[in-house]
Amino acid sequence: MSLANSEIVDILLVEDNPKDAELTIRAIKKRNLLNPIHVVEDGAEALDFIFCQGVYSGRNISRPPRVILLDLKLPKVNGLEVLQSIKSDERTRNIPVVVVTSSREDPDIAAAYSLGANSYVVKPVDFDVFVDAMSNLGLYWLLLNQQPR
Numbered sequence: 001m002s003l004a005n006s007e008i009v010d011i012l013l014v015e016d017n018p019k020d021a022e023l024t025i026r027a028i029k030k031r032n033l034l035n036p037i038h039v040v041e042d043g044a045e046a047l048d049f050i051f052c053q054g055v056y057s058g059r060n061i062s063r064p065p066r067v068i069l070l071d072l073k074l075p076k077v078n079g080l081e082v083l084q085s086i087k088s089d090e091r092t093r094n095i096p097v098v099v100v101t102s103s104r105e106d107p108d109i110a111a112a113y114s115l116g117a118n119s120y121v122v123k124p125v126d127f128d129v130f131v132d133a134m135s136n137l138g139l140y141w142l143l144l145n146q147q148p149r
Contacts, residue, residue, distance in 0.1 A: 002054070010142060012132040014082065015100075016074050020112040020123065024069065024100075027134035035066070035142050043077025047085055049093055064095045067141040070117075072108060074102040080111055087116030096141060100134075114138035 011028070013074070015021040028037065040046045042105050048054035050068070052061045072079035079099065086092045096118040101108070104122050112120050122136065124130045 008036060008063055009038040010066045011037040011138070012037045012046070012068045013037055014041075014043070014068065014070045014073060014074065014079070015039060016041045020071075023127075023130060024134045025110075027131040028138035030131065031135045031139050033135075033138045033142055035138075038065070041076040043076075043079060043082045045076075046082050047077060050082075050086060050095075051089070061091055063148060064092060066096070067145075068095055069100045070097055070098045072099060072103055072112070077099070080108075080115060083112060083115045083117060096145065098137060098141065100137070 013024055015024065020041055021041075025037055025039070028035075040049055044045060044073075045054075046068075049056045049059070050064070052059040070079050074082070079101065083097055083099070086095060086097055093116070095135065097116070098119040098121060099112045099117045100121045100123060102123045103109075109120050119137075121133060124133055
């Protein structure tokens with residue numbers, strides 16, 4: 001997806017599997033949530049986007065995404081490292097980060113929460129359950145959750 005430097009993004013989807021990314025976007029739009037979504041495919045690009053560096057240097061860091069959906073198993077920089085960078089920086093620590101991953105491993109869950117994840121969701125294997133889970137995530141984080149301004 002292309003992104004104009006000034007465009008506001010409500011959802012940053014960090015997902016290296018194109019099929020999972022496409023399904024997540026379709027699921028969110030199924031709920032008629034038309035919020036702008038930007039997809040990045042690895043942890044290094046996610047950090048560039050979030051911290052407005054590299055190809056995203058024209059973005060305004062004071063306009064963060066409203067929520068980040070973060071896979072853990074990413075190329076270049078893994079999801080836990082991305083999470084740690086987000087939550088340890090004063091400018092970005094209040095951005096809600098939802099870990100959306102296939103890992104049910106207790107150490108991954110514990111590490112994500114200890115680093116500041118706002119939620120941890122295991123990707124359902126069943127297609128319909130996956131679509132429902134992703135559409136519910138979008139509904140909650142974009143419409144129901146109240147964030148500081």
